[in-house]
Every structure is written in structure tokens, then in C-alpha cells.
Amino acid sequence: MAPKKKKNVTNGFTMYMLEMQREISEQEGRRVPIPQLVEVANPQWKALSADQKAHYNNEAKRHKKGPKNGPLEGQGNKQGARSTDHRMDTTRNYISDRVSVADQLRERRENEKKLLTQNWPDGKGVCDRKFYFIAFQTLCKLPNDMGYLPCEVACAEYTLRNGIKRVYHRFLRPDPIPIGYRYTCKSNSENTPPIPIEGHEDATGIIRSLRELVAFINPDNHRVTPAVFCESAQRGMVEWSLKWLSERAGISNSLRKAIEVELLMTQLYAHVEEVSHSWSMLSGMLGDSKWDHMNDTRY
Structure with a gap:
């Protein structure tokens, strides 16, 4: 039996990582894929208070209730595959993820x-x-x-x-x-x-x-x-x-x-x-x- 395809999960931690992704994009001009952010964001997420986490959890709930919700920006397609451009720059970041500041x-x-x-x-x-x-x-x-x-x-x-x-x-x-x-x-x-x-x-x-x-x-x-x-x-x-x-x-x-x-x-x-x-x-x-x-x- 073929393995089931993983679904994109939208929760408070996801919303927190998306906010971090936007900030890095604005400040550094590069778009870091969500999978690469997990290791960095996880310790910071654990350090947040319950009230701070509730803010992001509520954002996730609002997204789920929205009409025709597909994958959030940064989550990728259903296969979890990235674009066909696999070139990297000298800092080992994908060129296709680069954003013009x-x-x-x-x-x-x-x-x-x-x-x-x-x-x-x-x-x-x-x-x-x-x-x-x-x-x-x-x-x-x-x-x-x-x-x-x-x-x-x-x-x-x-x-x-x-x-x-x-x-x-x-x-x-x-x-x-x-x-x-x-x-x-x-x-x-x-x-x-x-x-x-x-x-x-x-x-x-x-x-x-x-x-x-x-x-x-x-x-x-x-x-x-x-x-x-x-x-x-x-x-x-x-x-x-x-x-x-x-x-x-x-x-x-x-x-x-x-x-x-x-x-x-x-x-x-x-x-x-x-x-x-x-x-x-x-x-x-x-x-x-x-x-x-x-x-x-x-x-």
C-alpha cells in the first residue's frame, strides 16, 4: 500500500514560523523555506508565554475557518516539493528563494x-x-x-x-x-x-x-x-x-x-x-x- 501523503498542518507554531519567515525576508532579502525554520523557531516558540502562543493559535483557527483554504504561503505544494530550480548561492541558500529587498x-x-x-x-x-x-x-x-x-x-x-x-x-x-x-x-x-x-x-x-x-x-x-x-x-x-x-x-x-x-x-x-x-x-x-x-x- 502506498504511503499516505502528508497534509499541510496549520497551527499556532506554523503561524509563528510564517511571521518569522516574513521578517527574515524583509530584513535580509531572502526567503527561508519553512522546513529550514523549524530548528530555529522551535526553541523560541517554547519560550513564549501561554498568552503569546494563544495569539498565534487564534490566527491559525481563523485561517482554518476561512473559505477554500489551501496551503499557506511557505508551506509548499501537496508533495512538499520545492521549485525545479535547485541552484544555490555561496551561502547555501536557494536562489529561487531570494527576494528583492x-x-x-x-x-x-x-x-x-x-x-x-x-x-x-x-x-x-x-x-x-x-x-x-x-x-x-x-x-x-x-x-x-x-x-x-x-x-x-x-x-x-x-x-x-x-x-x-x-x-x-x-x-x-x-x-x-x-x-x-x-x-x-x-x-x-x-x-x-x-x-x-x-x-x-x-x-x-x-x-x-x-x-x-x-x-x-x-x-x-x-x-x-x-x-x-x-x-x-x-x-x-x-x-x-x-x-x-x-x-x-x-x-x-x-x-x-x-x-x-x-x-x-x-x-x-x-x-x-x-x-x-x-x-x-x-x-x-x-x-x-x-x-x-x-x-x-x-x-
């Missing part, structure tokens, strides 16, 4: 552009629209995709007409410093407004910090949380830190993505002036030293 970024910006401007009022009405700008301070960036050590978060509510209206700021309790990184963390802390690398008296608990941040950005508890913005050069760190907050707090929330502030600026210019400005020019404006922090500055 530029194409992905271009597609993401187009989608965010539509999402950003679809409800803008005509003309100068956009001057009263609230925008939320977020930033994190980290002790250091860790190697091998281990992420960062966030220690501070700030968010500002801003309108073009009135400028900064409200500010949220909290010191965070970072994860334990890995062996060999204490000096790096101490140096980074001393080169910025000094933040103790351990035992910060004013640090706020992660659960409280996340709940306060969500309440600050979405005070009226709308179904859709307003978008948050950050500089393009900081987006990877900001999005990693937002995910870290959610996972450490064990609370599912919609604060997972940030939109590049340069994209917001291009759309604002186009909205009121019908002219375009180059991305490099806008990045240069944001990096101008006149925006640097100065003591006794009032907003």
Missing part, C-alpha cells in the same frame, strides 16, 4: 501611501490631523538577528497647525545584557543622555508601558489604531522594539509596524503643493543639526 520596500511604500492618504481631508484640513511620532533608545544592537536592548521609548502627538500637543515618555527595563556586551552597552549609554544599563529607578514595567503607549496613541479606543511614524533609518529597530514590547507583555496589539516619516512628508508636500521632493532631500532635512536636542528647550 528593493521590490519589497517599493511595494510596502505604495501600500502605506494608500493607507496613509485615503482619509485625508481636502486642502489645509490635513493641518488638524493628528500624527504620532515614535522613537526608541537601545543599549546596543545584538548580533545574529538577536535584536536590540530597548531601554527608553518616547512618542509625540503632533499636528501641522499646533505642533507638538502631547508627549509620552518612559524608561524601560531591558532584557539581561548578554555576556560580552556590557562594555558596549555602557559606552552607548554614556554617549547619549546617560541611562543606567541596569537597575534604573525610574524604569516602568513592560506591561504598563505597552498599555500606556497604546492608550496614548489610541485614547478613544478606535477599532483601528492610528499609524506611528519614525525615520526610515530607524524603522527596523523601532518595529523590533514594538514587537519586543508586545511579546514581553504577553499582550496582542496592533502596534507592530511603523511608517517612514519621509513617506509622510512626501505625501504632505504633494497634498498641499502638488510638487514632489526627493527622498534624500527629506532625509537631509530630518538629519539637520538644528533639530538636535538642547537643554531648556520648550515645546
Whole structure:
């Protein structure tokens, strides 16, 4: 009797691996097949809390209830076979799994552009629209995709007409410093407004910090949380830190993505002036030293 064909299994662990697959694709420009992710994802999955696992289990249930559900992206076909292109690059990754980072970024910006401007009022009405700008301070960036050590978060509510209206700021309790990184963390802390690398008296608990941040950005508890913005050069760190907050707090929330502030600026210019400005020019404006922090500055 011929062996039965294995069916694609959709469960919480599958959804967790698919999320990891998307993140690797966005950050490194390559698509890692699900079978290769199992060994890496399994220890991290086991370390998640019950509430964190429940988030992914619920996603799997929603997928199963959806109409005509076939294999999820990344699970492959019924035979479990990959494409006919078996060529590998020098890092032993399949060439057919390689993803163009530029194409992905271009597609993401187009989608965010539509999402950003679809409800803008005509003309100068956009001057009263609230925008939320977020930033994190980290002790250091860790190697091998281990992420960062966030220690501070700030968010500002801003309108073009009135400028900064409200500010949220909290010191965070970072994860334990890995062996060999204490000096790096101490140096980074001393080169910025000094933040103790351990035992910060004013640090706020992660659960409280996340709940306060969500309440600050979405005070009226709308179904859709307003978008948050950050500089393009900081987006990877900001999005990693937002995910870290959610996972450490064990609370599912919609604060997972940030939109590049340069994209917001291009759309604002186009909205009121019908002219375009180059991305490099806008990045240069944001990096101008006149925006640097100065003591006794009032907003």
C-alpha cells in the first residue's frame, strides 16, 4: 500500500514560523523555506508565554475557518516539493528563494501611501490631523538577528497647525545584557543622555508601558489604531522594539509596524503643493543639526 501523503498542518507554531519567515525576508532579502525554520523557531516558540502562543493559535483557527483554504504561503505544494530550480548561492541558500529587498520596500511604500492618504481631508484640513511620532533608545544592537536592548521609548502627538500637543515618555527595563556586551552597552549609554544599563529607578514595567503607549496613541479606543511614524533609518529597530514590547507583555496589539516619516512628508508636500521632493532631500532635512536636542528647550 502506498504511503499516505502528508497534509499541510496549520497551527499556532506554523503561524509563528510564517511571521518569522516574513521578517527574515524583509530584513535580509531572502526567503527561508519553512522546513529550514523549524530548528530555529522551535526553541523560541517554547519560550513564549501561554498568552503569546494563544495569539498565534487564534490566527491559525481563523485561517482554518476561512473559505477554500489551501496551503499557506511557505508551506509548499501537496508533495512538499520545492521549485525545479535547485541552484544555490555561496551561502547555501536557494536562489529561487531570494527576494528583492528593493521590490519589497517599493511595494510596502505604495501600500502605506494608500493607507496613509485615503482619509485625508481636502486642502489645509490635513493641518488638524493628528500624527504620532515614535522613537526608541537601545543599549546596543545584538548580533545574529538577536535584536536590540530597548531601554527608553518616547512618542509625540503632533499636528501641522499646533505642533507638538502631547508627549509620552518612559524608561524601560531591558532584557539581561548578554555576556560580552556590557562594555558596549555602557559606552552607548554614556554617549547619549546617560541611562543606567541596569537597575534604573525610574524604569516602568513592560506591561504598563505597552498599555500606556497604546492608550496614548489610541485614547478613544478606535477599532483601528492610528499609524506611528519614525525615520526610515530607524524603522527596523523601532518595529523590533514594538514587537519586543508586545511579546514581553504577553499582550496582542496592533502596534507592530511603523511608517517612514519621509513617506509622510512626501505625501504632505504633494497634498498641499502638488510638487514632489526627493527622498534624500527629506532625509537631509530630518538629519539637520538644528533639530538636535538642547537643554531648556520648550515645546
